Amino acid sequence: MRIGIASGKGGTGKTTVATNLARTAVRRGRRVAYLDCDVEEPNGQIYLRPEIAWRRPVTLPVPVVDPGRCDGCGACGEICRFSAIVCVAGKVLVFPRLCHSCGGCSRVCPVDAIGEDLREVGVVSGGQEGKLAYRQGLLNVGEAMSPPLIRAVRAVEPVADLVVVDAPPGTSCAAVEALRGCDRVLLVTEPTPFARHDLELALDTVAQLGIPAEVVVNRAGRDGARTLALCERYGVEIVAELPDRRSIAEASSRGELAVEIDPEFEEWFQRLLAHLEDRR
Amino acid sequence: MKIAVSSTGPSVDAACDERFGRCACFVIAESDGTVLGSVDNPNATQGHGAGIQAARLVADLGVSVVLTGRCGPNASDTLAAAGVSVVVGCTGTVGEALASYSAERGPSG
Structure with missing residues (x-):
């Protein structure tokens, strides 16, 4: 069973729910x-404390133009959506950070002037x-191209x-890439207008992805009725309500679960x- | 020598558009101030690479100088590759931007 933990709004407690659920299951x-797959700030390791045994760079192919062969026809630029x-002016410029590595430019080049270079976007470990x-x-x-790195993490799933x-x-794209192929999604929210607004966006997203979703309310307490009303409107169940507790916040700040x-x-x-196991 | 001014509208009375890549249009003029016309910028609503495509657009028009508010690094690189020079920080109307550009260049321009 593969459970995606998502939220819409950042800082609602995705990692809290994910790490505590993982430790409970262990x-x-x-x-x-x-x-x-939160590759801009992967901090699950702070709580789970694994011994990292291996790391490897994740690279993406990007075009390199041979100016000796290029005749400046512009076909490469015409096909690139990004x-x-x-x-x-007859010269070809490459912006590697915008490249989505589709390979279209090298395929349409009539004089075979476009080769490939590898650009590192991150590290999977x-x-x-x-x-x-x-x-x-x-x-x-400084890197914006997270979906390929997320795919690389998904590819080494044990x-x-x-x-x-x-x-x-x-x-x-980044959130969608992480959730694709999950059997269920837990959307973590908190009872604030910001979180509720973004929860609605997340509910729309998982509905479009066709993944069954349930909601976990973190720091539950005030204003719960509106979150409940939103979930009812989407026909989505609130499966856990975790109270706002100072001792938990303090433990969390020490890296404890x-x-x-x-x-x-x-x-x-x-x-x-x-x-979750019952629903399987 | 052709000059392109990033503009909110097609005439010299329109305000300069401070954005290069996503300006509404470019007013094209000669260095003596004669207005040659305007070109809509189809990249204004583009999600990615608007500056690069806008740079390509003005380069293909044979423009030598761009007057605009600000210009991002990708657009700057593209303009530089095409041999187009860029003046940033333009404000006021298109006509005013053109006038202050030619005043700064002096009578020989």
Whole structure:
């Protein structure tokens, strides 16, 4: 079973839910794979503390033009949807950071002047902590091209009883790439207008992806009725409500998991795990 | 020598558009101030690479100088490759931008 943890708004508690769920499943004897696909800030390792055993760079092919062969026809620039390659005044310019690596330019070049270079966009790494296999991607600073790196993390998914995919916030390509192929999605929200607004976007996104979704309300307390009304409108169930508790925030700031310090949280996450496994 | 001014409208009375890649249109003029016409910028609503395509557009028109508010690195690189020079920081109307450009260049321009 592969569970995506997503949110819309950042900072609602995706990693909190993902790491606590993963640790709970390990404690219940499950083989767990944790894929940190929040590649701009993969911080699941802070809580799960795996020993990273390997790392490898993730590269993307980008075009390189041989000016000796190029006759400046501009066919490469015509086919590129992202202006990553453009022909101006008979010269071809390449903007590697805009390139989506489709290979179209080299295919249409009539004089075979376009070769490939490899550009590193980030690093994928992995390791183990007991029965938990950990994988993450880390996007290079200044880099915008996260979907290929997320695909690289998904590609090294180990065999497990439960795969937890920690998705990036938002509803753009990066989040979609992380959620694609998940059996279910848990959308983590908090009872604030911001989080509710972005939860609605996330609900629309998972509906378009055709993935069944459920909601976890983090820092639950005030203003819960509006979140409930939104979920009812989408026919989506709230499967857990985690209270706003200072002791949990303090533990979290020390890199500790809620299920390790609070028996009530442990019970809630056990119930959440049982619920997810029932639905399988 | 042709000059392109990024503009919010097609005439010299229109305000300069401070954006290069996503300006509404370019007013094209000669260095003596004679207006040759205007060209809509189809890249204004483009998600990616608007500056690059706008640079290509003005280069293909045979423009030598661009007057605009600001110009991003990709557009700058494209304009440089095409041998088009860029003046940033233009404000006011298109006519004013053209006038201050020719005043700064001096009578020989």
